[in-house]
Amino acid sequence: MKKKIIISIVAIFVIFIGFTVTKTLLAKSKQPTAKQQTHTLDENRIINNLSSAVKIKTISYENRDQIDYSEFDKFIRFLAETYPLVHENLSLERINEYSLIYRWEGTNPKARPIGLAAHYDVVPVLKGTENDWEEEAFSGTITEEFVWGRGTLDDKVGVIGILEAAEQLVKEGYQPPQDIYLLFGHDEEIGGDEGAAKITDYLNEQNIQLAYVMDEGGAIVTNMVPGIKAPVGVIGVAEKGMADVTLTTTGSGGHSSQPATITNVGRISKAIAKLEEQQFKAHFDGPTKELFEFVAPEMSFGYKYVFENTWLFQPVITKILLGKPATAAVMRSTIAPTIFHAGEKANVLPEKAQANINVRVMPQDTLESLQKDIEKIIDDEAIDVTVEGNEASPVSSTSNGAFQAIQQAARDTYPDAIIAPYIMIAGSDAKHYARAADDTYRFLPIMMEEDGLQKMHGTNERITKDAMIKAVAFYMTLLQETK
Ligand SMILES: [Zn+2]
Incomplete structure (x- = not known):
């Protein structure tokens, strides 16, 4: 009798180990195979343009009376001068004076339009910390490895990255199948009520419902997930x-x-x-x-x-x-x-x-x-x-073409990185855009330094030149991946 019980316990244990180990060994990767990227980019031009963008002090203050809108005008003029092909081939609507909607008309009127979003306002440098910066915060200094300054990560990399990608694609004669909207808010750092919210109102008035919007969000980081040596990039689905x-x-x-x-x-x-x-x-x-x-x-x-x-x-x-x-x-x-x-x-x-x-x-x-x-x-x-x-945002799908396109473009740009969905704990303009899009994704297509998150709103914000160049490659790939 005793023997029987022992045999049963051993049998259950063997079945248990067999089942759980088999489940472990059969786990299938959810990462698409990376494809070789073939873009040739003018790297110096991209780096210099980011540097120039950082020099323009588009600072958002909680007290809107403090905001110097002449800098915002200057930034918009800078974009027109720097991206002539975009300004010839895409239409531009200024929303509430300082937020921008570029519409790139697609060849197939039946294809669902999409939106790429970023914001060009930045947070101020905290009083008393100006001298802690290794390079002056609005200098846009270019060194061997980095472009320095407020906004390099948050989020002029997005604005410049998207526009560089569009300029390059127009130059190559690319025509998107679907309408593409480039959405640039001017007050994300203070809630987006005058920028992204008004852009979204405009899209609603025009009956434009986007298949998806991709805005800033999770980046690619190392040593974040236990048990994974590879860098992990996270796409905010909510x-x-x-x-x-x-x-x-x-x-x-x-x-x-x-x-x-x-x-x-x-x-x-x-x-x-x-x-x-x-x-x-x-x-x-x-x-x-x-x-x-x-x-x-x-x-x-x-x-x-x-x-x-x-x-x-x-x-x-x-x-x-x-x-x-x-x-x-x-x-x-x-x-x-x-x-x-x-x-x-x-x-x-x-x-x-x-x-x-x-x-x-x-x-x-x-x-x-x-x-x-x-x-x-x-x-x-x-x-x-x-x-x-405010309630949490809706949760966007990870099984549709949009998520797959973003994941594929991220893998093509960073073949070693694991790309996964997550919930973003910080706020972004994407919560506004969710009112005009089936799905919203939040992803910053850059490899972040280990202390990059602290630098973002803190001292010594900077981006590696390599990450900036790859951001442009990412946006080009994403536009071509979205069918
Ligand atoms: Zn931001």
Whole structure:
């Protein structure tokens, strides 16, 4: 009898190992074979043009009164002078003065139009950090390996990359089958309400529904995904929403010599502590699951074994991902208490306490569902809860021609890179364009330095010359890949 049990246990174990290992070994790569690129590009011209673009100070300030629009005019004139073939062959519409729509007419009126988007405004250099820059922030300095300056990565690489690609293709006599719209917003860094949002309104008014829009987004980075030596490029198929939760409680303040056991400040504090303790529900489905489906087949055996058997290991994986802020943010809506208002005098209990919590919303959640969750977690009827902001964007497909074209163009440009979908935790203009496109993708086709993300809005923003040249090759390939 005992022997039988042991035999059964061993048999189950063998079947289990056999099943999970087979599943691991049969994992099929989701990466298309890279094709050889044949573009000959004038590399010096591209580098010099990016450098000139960086010198023009198209800075967005939160306070719009501070914005120097003469620089934006200058930038638009610079584009007209630098890309004569584009300006002869494409029509240009200025939206709200400073945002730009170029329309490149296709040969087949039945083909669905597409959009390539980027923005030409940049963030300011933080006061007091000007001298920390190795090269002056708006110098556009060209060195052996880099082009330096604010906007090189975010996002003049996109504007210049797309226009260089279009100029080159026109020169080669290329005619796209479908209409191509080049969409350049001028206020992405302060929300895009006057730029991308108005561009989208215009497209809606003209009844132009794009098959897809590709905007800035995830880049190609190394050492990001455990178990993968190759660089990984991530295409945002959705972006999180952003909302502000206000918790308010009012009531008798009284004198601080005889406080009640729970005060207004204590109430709000307790509510925040409960929210941080509990957190919103983690989601393993959607773009994050897809990310792992795309990268798992490329992992070393140990990692691959775990990620190809998520049916078994999902609880463990979830626990590990929730352990770090960066990976937790792609799993759940996040809670960030940012403002706390209460009290004015050291010896008077405040009549009112109020806190603001900045929440980044997963596509699986809604503002309404989060409000319900919050009320349930804090479980205190004396606290008034309001939620205001934007829902997450819709989630775009990874199985259509558009995603495949972007993935193929990325692989052709960076044959060693693994290209996968993901959810973007930062915002972009793409959330606006989603109102005029079936699908929106967020991808910056460049190989990023390891600390590139910090440099983007920080000090010493720069791009390697190689990445800039390859961005142009990427956009050319993408335009020719989209059927
Ligand atoms: Zn940007």
